Amino acid sequence: MIICHEIGELKDFVRRCKKEGKSIGLVTTMGALHEGHASLIRAARKENDIVITTVFVNPTQFGPNEDYDAYPRRLEKDSALAEACGADLLFAPAPSAMYPHEEMTWVEVTGHVTMILCGRTRPIHFRGVATVCAKFFNLTECDRAYYGLKDAQQTQVLQRMVKDLFMNVELRLMPIVREEDGLAKSSRNVYLSQEERKAALVLSRSLAHAKEAFQKGERNKDALLTIVKNEIEEEPMSDINYVEMYEMPGLAELPETIEGNALLAVAVRFGKTRLIDNVILEAE
Amino acid sequence: MIICHEIGELKDFVRRCKKEGKSIGLVTTMGALHEGHASLIRAARKENDIVITTVFVNPTQFGPNEDYDAYPRRLEKDSALAEACGADLLFAPAPSAMYPHEEMTWVEVTGHVTMILCGRTRPIHFRGVATVCAKFFNLTECDRAYYGLKDAQQTQVLQRMVKDLFMNVELRLMPIVREEDGLAKSSRNVYLSQEERKAALVLSRSLAHAKEAFQKGERNKDALLTIVKNEIEEEPMSDINYVEMYEMPGLAELPETIEGNALLAVAVRFGKTRLIDNVILEAE
Structure with missing residues (x-):
């Protein structure tokens, strides 16, 4: 598995895959991978020639009083798990690579779907999610992207974004993975x-x-x-x-x-x- | 030249072109085509296997007191000009096709570049432009998109969008075309x-x-x-x-x-x- 931090290197890899007519499956994560993520990577492995996993704790989806700094980061463990599940490339960019300008270009799904549930108390959350996913979709030119239904609202927001902007990616929504005692993996x-x-x-x-x-x-x-x-x-x-x-x-x-x-x-x-x-x- | 109004038909055409490895050049317009647009279509013709022109008076880039209703519409003349300049397909969708939900997904470039010049008096204009262009880029999967420098700020806003979102399209910026007496074509x-x-x-x-x-x-x-x-x-x-x-x-x-x-x-x-x-x- 290739571990890559630079956008240029990722784009070169994607271009080679595309030239060879290979399909690309994407699993975007914030790292601290668990069995839920693993199930997504394995699903992507089954349905695509190439599997890319991203590990990026996305600052724009955290509110000012949320756990951006505390969010667990452990790239070595993540790499081992992603590789074991069959990922071909793990992309772990720096925030400055994903957000090159201080003045942002946002992708924002508005209306009911982002205002209910988590949208009530996390008003900027889904704007950050939509923006970073749009970037990853474009960077990886993925055919399919895999999301867990644990973040059910996120899947529906992204579905709306993909449909509204006519993005050329199929979202594949996968069941929640739980601990043996029932706690949803997180x-x-x-x-x-x-x-x-x-x-x-x-x-x-x-x-x-x-x-x-x-x-x-x-x-x-x-x-x-x-x-x-x-x-x-x-x-x-x-x-x-x-x-x-x-x-x-x-x-x-x-x-x-x-x-x-x-x-x-x-x-x-x-x-x-x-x-x-x-x-x-x-x-x- | 194919004239097409439906998204499904456009996507079929694009898929066929992509399968054959053809490059696609895009000229997005609001119709009422003049020599300025013609120069863009001709430039696209020179640099791409396939040229797609869109004719769509985009409601989301007009303010409430602007000329959306009055904006000149004349698809027959536009088709003739686009064909004469070498376009392969003219895409003229209905607003309901481009904006299927009332609740929008917006693409918005924020900060200085959209606040100066026309941004001062047209606060929602560039959000509408960025959103509709993102849709057209995704729909046509274009390799290159052509814009005239008459709308200089628009070109810089779109350039920022393309860079920030890592879109896989090259923007080609073309000189202003003028009447013989100097008036910029519009x-x-x-x-x-x-x-x-x-x-x-x-x-x-x-x-x-x-x-x-x-x-x-x-x-x-x-x-x-x-x-x-x-x-x-x-x-x-x-x-x-x-x-x-x-x-x-x-x-x-x-x-x-x-x-x-x-x-x-x-x-x-x-x-x-x-x-x-x-x-x-x-x-x-």
Whole structure:
């Protein structure tokens, strides 16, 4: 696996691949890779001639009081995992390479899809995500890009960007990977104390209960939300940021009685750590 | 020449061209084609296997009190000219095709380059231009895109977008085409009364005088600006919007004494019609 830090070197690699008619799969990450990322790299490996993984803690998607500085960075471990999963090239640029000017060119998806859920408390987050992904899509000229459904809203924002700007990339959305006890894999799980980690299990547990109710026929939106809210609130260490439900895909508002598929998503703090999790309620 | 209105048809055409390894040159226009556009299409013809011209009066680059509705539309004439200049395909989409959602994904170049000159009075203009050009670049997968230096600021904004987002397109900037009497070709010239048209000649005349002074060694910024301002102000029908000067390329602020190349640009109203013109002062 090639490890590359410079844009020029990446572009040379991409140009060679393109000339040979090879398909390129992309997995963009902020590093601190875990089994969730690994599943994306493996999926890309299956469907493309070439797999590129990026490791870049993107400053523009962090708010001023968020964990940009603290975000775990461990490129050596990441390289080993990416290589083991079959990546051909790992691209780990410096922030100055990705943002050459202080005055930015932004790609911004506006409206409902970026205003709900995480958009309520992280107003600049998705602008940063869309901008950096647009850059990586252009840099790698990827045919397919792989995202985990743990960041469900992110996948829908990027889907909107790709459609609206007619980008020539197919987004492949992959299921959430969980620990054996149900906790969704996240690079931020390392922040959790032992106690917090145990308390955080309420997320996957309550979402599973809502799914169960849905599968048994419950279609009332508030009833489903209440199952999750009540169970999380019973956990003393939890501090709910949101428990919300939207149409999936697209995240449009739902009627009181759900008809198609829905996303039930939560963001909850345990101590200083904000975790997100979700479940897709599939009508069939 | 193929005339095409649907995105699906355009994408099929582009895919076929790409499969055959053909290079694609793009000329994006708002129609009402004149010799300026023709020179761009001819330049694209020389440098590419395939030439695509777009005709689209882009609603998002017009302010609420601007001439979106009045903007001249004449697709038949445009088609004939584009074909005569060697275009292979003319793409004329409906606004609903280019903007499928009411909630937009914007591409926005921020900072100095979009705040000066036309950015002062047209605050949303360049966001609309950048967004629609990003869409056309992605739709056509063009290798080169051609823009006239009459819209000098637009060329620099797009250059910034392409660099910042690492777009895989080369911008080719072409000289201003003028009427025999010096008036810069513009689709908006049709708005001018005979008297206004005559009065508007002061733009090219005054810019030529500034260039003359520059070539004779004048390097004082204010002195050069004053030549142009005074001469335009002497014309009773003129109403100056701006007369400004910046570094070229890039449009950074200039010191009082100019060292490299500079853009001297003007926007002036004659009656209801706002015209722009400029000259590049080249140090060598």
